[in-house]
Amino acid sequence: MSLFDDAREVIAGGVNSPVRAFAGVGGEPVFFKRARGAWLEAEDGRRYIDYVGSWGPMILGHTHPAVVEAVTETTRQGMSFGAPCVLETRMAEKIRALMPSIERLRMVSSGTEATMSAIRLARGHTGRDTIIKFEGCYHGHSDSLLIKAGSGALTLGVPSSPGVPAALAEHTVTLDYNDTEALDAAFESLGERIACVIIEPIAGNMNMVPAEPGFLTRLRELCSRAGTVLIFDEVMTGFRVAKGGAQSLLGIEPDLTTLGKVIGGGMPAAAFGGKQTIMTSIAPDGPVYQAGTLSGNPVAMAAGLATLEHLDRPGFYESLDRLTGEFVSGLAELAEAAGIPLAVEHAGGMFGFVFTEDAPIRRFEQVAAADVERFRAFFHGMLDEGIYLAPSAYEAGFVSAAHGDDEIAKTLDAAKRVFAKLR
Numbered sequence: 081m082s083l084f085d086d087a088r089e090v091i092a093g094g095v096n097s098p099v100r101a102f103a104g105v106g107g108e109p110v111f112f113k114r115a116r117g118a119w120l121e122a123e124d125g126r127r128y129i130d131y132v133g134s135w136g137p138m139i140l141g142h143t144h145p146a147v148v149e150a151v152t153e154t155t156r157q158g159m160s161f162g163a164p165c166v167l168e169t170r171m172a173e174k175i176r177a178l179m180p181s182i183e184r185l186r187m188v189s190s191g192t193e194a195t196m197s198a199i200r201l202a203r204g205h206t207g208r209d210t211i212i213k214f215e216g217c218y219h220g221h222s223d224s225l226l227i228k229a230g231s232g233a234l235t236l237g238v239p240s241s242p243g244v245p246a247a248l249a250e251h252t253v254t255l256d257y258n259d260t261e262a263l264d265a266a267f268e269s270l271g272e273r274i275a276c277v278i279i280e281p282i283a284g285n286m287n288m289v290p291a292e293p294g295f296l297t298r299l300r301e302l303c304s305r306a307g308t309v310l311i312f313d314e315v316m317t318g319f320r321v322a323k324g325g326a327q328s329l330l331g332i333e334p335d336l337t338t339l340g341k342v343i344g345g346g347m348p349a350a351a352f353g354g355k356q357t358i359m360t361s362i363a364p365d366g367p368v369y370q371a372g373t374l375s376g377n378p379v380a381m382a383a384g385l386a387t388l389e390h391l392d393r394p395g396f397y398e399s400l401d402r403l404t405g406e407f408v409s410g411l412a413e414l415a416e417a418a419g420i421p422l423a424v425e426h427a428g429g430m431f432g433f434v435f436t437e438d439a440p441i442r443r444f445e446q447v448a449a450a451d452v453e454r455f456r457a458f459f460h461g462m463l464d465e466g467i468y469l470a471p472s473a474y475e476a477g478f479v480s481a482a483h484g485d486d487e488i489a490k491t492l493d494a495a496k497r498v499f500a501k502l503r
């Protein structure tokens with residue numbers, strides 16, 4: 081019996097979140113028992129260089145001493161009060177200082193809660209029902225957001241999971257990412273019925289696909305004109321691609337932003353926030369209901385705050401960006417030398433690579449058409465070499481501040497051997 085077999089006896093599918101099950105790459109997931117810096121240690125004692133970083137949160141690397149210290153100290157004082165504590169205020173101040181479009185915010189415990197609440201707020205605030213999202217973006221698993229494009233542009237969406245009522249899909253329009261014409265057409269026909277548009281400004285859930293600057297500028301214009309709330313889902317990109325998130329890199333201010341992953345530093349913390357005029361619609365100030373027993377949990381706040389405080393260090397993002405850039409360009413060079421077409425992308429500590437000749441990747445169809453078999457072979461080759469990549473061709477990867485030239489060199493050496501076998 082493997083550890084995965086044991087898990088499957090009690091946990092549905094053996095995992096508590098589906099992508100962990102290795103269904104996209106085949107084989108059985110690795111069980112980890114320990115992690116430090118850029119390295120993971122499996123139950124069988126094997127060590128891996130980690131490019132998943134718990135899917136984004138671990139920007140300082142694993143078990144960073146300052147974060148562990150903050151969590152330990154805070155835990156001793158009390159793990160949850162269900163009443164206000166000062167750490168929540170400090171955390172909110174820190175987030176607002178780093179991301180000034182957030183005038184007021186509300187803490188929650190997961191990215192899913194953040195996007196779900198932001199959408200309800202946008203609907204409640206505008207008094208409108210229709211929302212627009214984009215194919216290939218992921219915003220968590222709430223009902224309104226598990227809806228994909230129907231057939232043909234501008235048709236209403238269809239549920240992408242059983243259990244999501246078709247009635248909800250009637251209020252969700254799903255458009256192609258970076259398709260300005262489709263966006264114009266949607267606003268032309270639906271205009272002032274659109275409560276909000278939610279988008280990953282740099283998409284990280286269809287590998288890594290940045291929005292084109294002209295596309296986002298147009299989106300901002302259309303939303304402002306129609307009184308539609310523009311929501312940037314920065315659960316992944318917030319404090320990952322730059323100190324001020326993707327919005328600071330791209331120079332576009334959303335009305336609301338959702339955050340998660342990095343802001344918890346490995347603990348369950350997420351947030352949504354933005355314009356004060358919109359945020360006052362949330363209870364208790366306003367009529368839109370939203371709540372959470374463990375929201376703003378002191379231990380999670382301590383981990384997040386200790387993490388965010390490190391991001392202010394001079395050169396933090398410059399060196400993260402340099403290292404991540406060296407990694408992906410090294411990967412691209414090795415692939416080219418091996419005659420394997422590979423498109424790469426990176427920003428700050430986030431990267432993507434897709435086995436395709438069709439570079440650069442700007443549309444969902446391009447990712448969908450890539451060579452998934454080759455990805456699977458590469459993934460398993462790298463895993464055998466002690467390199468832990470995301471077990472799916474559709475996920476972005478992450479480099480942490482604990483990665484150094486040594487880890488990158490080891491990874492590229494491994495990639496060279498694996499590419500040679502892929503040919």
Ligand SMILES: *Cc1c(COP(=O)(O)O)cnc(C)c1O
Nearest residue numbers: 190191192218219220313315316
């Ligand atoms: C991870 C993610 C979410 C969901 O966050 P959870 O904490 O897993 O619920 C939402 N949006 C984006 C862009 C994400 O990457």
